[in-house]
Amino acid sequence: MINGKKVLALLGQPNSGKSTLFNSLTGLKQHVGNWPGKTVEKKEGSFIRNGEEIIVADLPGSYSLSANSDEEMITRDYIASGKADAVCILADSSQLERSLFMLADYAGIQVPCFLVLNLADVAKDQGKEINIKALAEKLSIPVCLLSAPDSKNYESFYKCLDEAFDKKTLLDSAALEKAYEAIEGYSELKSIIPDDAIKGYSSAWLSAKVIEGDKAACEKIIPLLNPESKRKYEAVVAKIQKGSVLTGQCKFAWIDDLLSGVVNKVQKKAEFTKFDKAITHKVWGKPLVILIVIGGLLASFIPALPFMGIGMGISALIAPLQEALLGAGAHPIVTGIICNVVIQSVAYIVQMLGFVFGVTFVFGLLEEVGIMARVSYVFDNTMARFGLQGKSVMPCLVSFGCTMGGAAGARVIDNWGQKVLTIAIAWAVPCGAAWSIIPMLASNFFGAGAVIIIVAILLIMILHMFVTANIFGRILVKKEDRYGMIMELPPYHKPKVGALLRYVLGRTKDTFLRVMKVIIPICLIFWLLSYTATGLPENTILYKIGSFIEPVTKVFGLNWKLFTAFIASSVGKEGAVGVLSALYANTGTIYGAVVGTNAANDIQTLLAVIPKAEALAFMFAITFNVPCIVALAATYQETHSAKWTAIISVYYTIFALILAFIAYHIGLLIWPV
Amino acid sequence: MRNLRDLKVGSEAIVSSISGDARYLSRITSIGITPGCRVRMLKNDKNRPLLIFSRDTMIALNKKESESILIEEVKAV
Ligand SMILES: Nc1nc2c(ncn2[C@@H]2O[C@H](COP(=O)(O)OP(=O)(O)OP(=O)(O)O)[C@@H](O)[C@H]2O)c(=O)[nH]1
16 A cells, blocks of 8 residues: 555566556556665556556566565565555466466465466467466466457456455465475475565565575574574575575476466477578678667657757747847846747757657667567677677667667666666767767868778777776676576567557656756856857856866867867757857857857868867867767666766766877877977 | 587477576576476577577577586477
């Protein structure tokens, strides 16, 4: 119960359709946050059943209830907290035997539950027939078949739910406990471990966990034992070997018994499709994944277009509004803040969000269809070098187009530390905006030498990723959390476009609100710093600060103008050249350049006045600077951590300045002043 | 005895024993690989995880870790 409302918790292995069920039940009434004090994403929502509001909690976790990860610990603690009035355990009917493992691992927990055999449509296509009634009798809990995407046919699901709530149905685990008795030491443990050493967990369940070497369970149990029991306990534990294998065999034997006579035997062949052959191919697999990402990026622009239109529409309002306000006698600063800060940022964010929407949607689609798991397989070895799973390659590739899209795409990574690390290294990938200005600048300044610069940028990018992975990886992905791949490659599923669209729209709205909170203050500060009543850059606060610290920034090869453009490039890279034009050639304003309202860039003037070594320093500085504030905000949105977003930003700023320093001094050797 | 890594593509085997630390054993068990279960090798490429089929499921496994899964080869059905 939470505030007098009934709580339903969803539990299931990956690919059992948990998210689909959660989304169907709650629709848009869902909230994504963090588990208190943890970095694991918490999904909660609600729906109305018989006029009563019911809270749904999506329990995080993977294949079992052991204490191997934060996710699994949260799930266990949640069940122990007694908040859930019923737990809905999901299994995949098309892989029934394996996916019932979660049910077997749950057996012994004294919280009411019911079993949902999802993907019933797929099982039916396999010719599988499951006798639900017989299964329910064996387990003494409600059982139903379900096709989670088919939200019109949820009657039997709701019936099970009602029954579990009303009758508080507990899973019958006697047969499994009987099987455990064959394990040496089990009976002795069971006799000394009290029920409820962890609330809601039977002594049988706890004994099995002790046998499995579950540290979290042992730590809870040991203090409760009297000295004599403790001695016995230690003697038993010392003799146990490969506990998980022993209990695992019992669990699967129990599942076999459960299913015998309940399910007809259908032989399922490995479905290794043509596409699987291609995408897992030794040679062609990786290029194919990259092609898919490029295709996905292009496809992302289609749903992004309406957003861009809206954003431009909002932009178009600014000029008339500005005139009207000034005409009505409003103070220029007030007008500036309303028009240039608030409305301009909203317009900018809406345009950018289109892309976040597109990427989240396309990636969501790839994940749902099952392609993401293949990508993980293909890039496992490559990304393992960074301490990451194979999927992390996707955000990095997307970041060539747009870092913000990369950060948003990191959603598909299910472990928080790995997600943050992925985003941190994806920032090192120069984005589309950098690629649109650097080659142009480089060829103007260095002619054919531009090629060398681009190669250098790519090499530094790789180096940067390694260094960053090393520095942050130690903290974010601990050594003991780095283990080899054990992952299901699910069969391909037809995606539920409608549900996904609704979910992504909800997420985009969330992102919009969060991003606004970050961007408006930053734009406001930046606008104030670059405000000039006379139109001369020398009147801005930016100039005053810039020229004051110039002796320091000069060390990095950046005079105050270049340094200002460098700072501006962390707001938006597209604007960096415009800022230079504004400062060197007086075309447009600094602020206007950054938010994209300045018209012309005056490269010719820049060529004449910026020394080559400084230009070189500047190029490296902006390429590897903080990508842009929208990327920063997206990073905050995905990581839920202001601390880590700040750490990564500061780190990137410093790294960029160090690179500028090196580039500048190399430049001085080539072109001495 | 041979380990899972040695199994040729297209061949089938029965798992005879698994060893490793408690965490590994718990993870490998929860995805359905236990002594006595049947596995079929789908892909065994250099520098890639193994791809096997077991209990109706396609599973990718780290190669190095899979050396601790011992098998007895059987005729494919
Ligand atoms: N045909 C069919 N497909 C389903 C059913 N339930 C879920 N799916 C699909 O299976 C895929 C995985 O479903 P999810 O809901 O993402 O599974 P999950 O358990 O949340 O998995 P994770 O997100 O990895 O935790 C999606 O493509 C769903 O559309 C079902 O009953 N029938």
